[in-house]
Amino acid sequence: MPLKVCVLVGSLRPGSINRSLAEALIRLPDAAEHEYHFADIGSLPLYTEEHDESPPETVVALRELVKSSDALLFVSPEYNRSIPGVLKNAIDYGSRPYGESVWKGKPSAVIGTSISPIGTALGQSHLRIVLAYLDVPLMDQPEAYIQWKDDLVADDHTISEASREFLNGWMKAFLGFAGHHKGVMTPS
Template identity: 40%
Template sequence: MLAMAGSQRRRSFNRALLRAALERIPEGVESREFDPSRLPFYDGDLEAAGDPDPVKELKEAVRAADLVLLVTPEYNGGLPAVLKNAVDWGSRPPRPQAWDGRPVAIMGATPGRLGTALAQRSLRESLAGLNARVMPQPRILLAGAGALFDGDLRLADEAIGQRLDKFMSAAAEWALRFR
């Protein structure tokens, strides 16, 4: 499994959610994190000169992954640029592109009330256009994230932990469908 959080902030709820999810991966599932902030912003001129090393690494990691787990915050009702940029780089060249047929699971956390619903919808739409296989259910859209994590950004809500266990099991099963 390849895992990415779409927040660059060190004390991000989404990085904390990713950490909690990786602690709950089913036995036998291996994970690798990729930091999308390492990617330059997509630029056709840069691409024409040859993919930069972090872009090559991203594309290879997405292609090699049985599942890609994307954890997204919601910024002003939308998707964070750093995560959209990773999707865009992975979509190049047009065919074959790294997201084609790749199983993906999406989750997110926010202090706000909508639980990253708008960001997740946008991410799902982008990935659907690239023929990624986005897991439809269950969904993790955490609202009020400040109350769900302790001061060390460890998940402090047992009910959310149980939902996260189910989500990670479902994601592993989702990946098996496309193996």
Template identity: 50%
Template structure:
């Protein structure tokens, strides 16, 4: 059985990030031939095209981790109706220099959670626009716009009973998407 390595990019640095909790919980819903590894993005320098010829070690690490993966999972917060700057910074680093994008062709899923009912939907739409430009085939349906409210997580930090079936349905579609599109 082929093993699928998924690079998980969480667009939040907050210690108690709801999006990191979702990333951890949803990974447990995947079949055993899928493994999820969160990539670190908080230690990247700000993107500067002048550095393309000699990227920082942290940038090289990010590109290696993305390149080694079969697929991507973006779990993003919403900041001011868009994606967090730290996420955009990571995307820019791993897509450069031009023609050497680590993202290209990697199938992706996009999910997120926000305190407001619609916040992550706006961030996800912006992210999907960026991913389309980078030639990242992205699962379109179902979309997952979670609201951080009582019952989202159970006491163990897993997805609570109210959302488990819905999120398992998403995971099943994501798995099929990756298997269809992963090189």
């Protein structure tokens, strides 16, 4: 049974390498049969408690997308060795009001790419801490710290031959983890 996956990209930049990676990941052979929806986190206002009672439409849309999804795929750059502000803002909106978090129990995976040799390792670490606090089941292994190379993702959203097997295996592991957590069997 196909899974509905909410994809959260932590970069708003046109031509974002993390958006390119996300687009390519969902087109890999072991990922293609599932349904993917990209969350619009760029249109969210900055979080304030005043919005808890009467959230803006963009916040309602984010919360509904996450609630209706079977799993979450976080694809994010690392800013100053941490989580991009726009992604943290979206996470904060989804966790409020207190006791009504939409993140709780959603099986998830974290990945990202950077020109750095360690990819987004520290940003992923910080994101994992936040998600663990919110009771989000996270795929622990395999980890993926991807160093961006100009040939990693082609214009047609295909992943280079050098990285395709590893990233297809990573997506297969994530979807298996999500399916197992949701009680949905995915092909092994």
